[in-house]
Amino acid sequence: MQDGSMNISKLEEAVGPYRPSNHLLTGNDMARVACGDCAGCSKCCHEMTDTIKVSPYDLFLLRQGLGLSFEQLLERYLDLTVDHGVILPHLAMEGEDEHCVFLGENGRCTIHPYRTGLCRTFPLGRNYDNETHALTYFVLEGACYKKDQTKVKVKKWLDTPRLAEYEAYLVDWHYYVKDLQERSMELLSSGKQEEAKALAMALLQQFYYAEYDLEGDFYEQYYRIRRQAAR
Numbered sequence: 001m002q003d004g005s006m007n008i009s010k011l012e013e014a015v016g017p018y019r020p021s022n023h024l025l026t027g028n029d030m031a032r033v034a035c036g037d038c039a040g041c042s043k044c045c046h047e048m049t050d051t052i053k054v055s056p057y058d059l060f061l062l063r064q065g066l067g068l069s070f071e072q073l074l075e076r077y078l079d080l081t082v083d084h085g086v087i088l089p090h091l092a093m094e095g096e097d098e099h100c101v102f103l104g105e106n107g108r109c110t111i112h113p114y115r116t117g118l119c120r121t122f123p124l125g126r127n128y129d130n131e132t133h134a135l136t137y138f139v140l141e142g143a144c145y146k147k148d149q150t151k152v153k154v155k156k157w158l159d160t161p162r163l164a165e166y167e168a169y170l171v172d173w174h175y176y177v178k179d180l181q182e183r184s185m186e187l188l189s190s191g192k193q194e195e196a197k198a199l200a201m202a203l204l205q206q207f208y209y210a211e212y213d214l215e216g217d218f219y220e221q222y223y224r225i226r227r228q229a230a231r
């Protein structure tokens with residue numbers, strides 16, 4: 001059951017038609033996605049509208065890398081969007097060609113070491129199994145503009161430290177947001193706009209405006225906030 005974390009139709013609008021492969025992959029599998037360092041191509045850094053969502057971990061990395069607060073990032077680099085009744089930040093696009101604000105003039109990512117999880121994953125998609133809550137990956141066939149990709153181990157492609165902890169966090173975050181979205185949509189459909197708004201604002205306040213210790217361990221802080229948010 002594919003439950004990708006990107007909005008599929010919006011992603012198709014952004015990068016053109018693609019086919020999610022039926023073959024689900026773990027970090028130890030190989031996938032034909034390596035695109036030679038993207039040389040000469042920055043297609044997937046353009047026209048992504050609001051699809052490159054910034055999770056709390058992404059924000060933590062951005063804040064570490066750029067030395068900016070969430071408020072400062074919102075002034076220039078991030079926008080907010082309503083996604084199924086909750087408010088989430090995403091990378092801002094700018095200019096006539098709608099390029100990501102972090103794309104350099106040379107067509108290279110200027111924040112490569114602390115780019116978002118979705119940037120690290122593309123052209124793989126994430127699959128969340130709603131029964132087992134297992135996270136796997138699938139190739140977004142046709143989404144990458146390079147035609148001569150070579151095979152690479154998925155965990156190497158993801159280039160994410162402490163991958164098992166990261167994946168457990170992603171699953172937790174995915175289902176937490178999904179639950180809030182369902183609650184918010186129920187509130188909205190029964191005319192309880194103010195309650196839905198309060199729920200959306202609480203998510204932002206608790207996980208994005210929160211004071212993280214950027215020298216400390218992200219996961220410890222995240223789960224502390226999660227326990228408080230669940231009360």
Ligand code: SF4
Binds near residue numbers: 039043123143144
């Ligand atoms: S479309 Fe493919 S080759 Fe082009 S920038 Fe994205 S991942 Fe790299």
Ligand code: SF4
Binds near residue numbers: 045091115
């Ligand atoms: S953060 Fe970097 S890799 Fe991601 S869309 Fe922006 S420029 Fe591209």
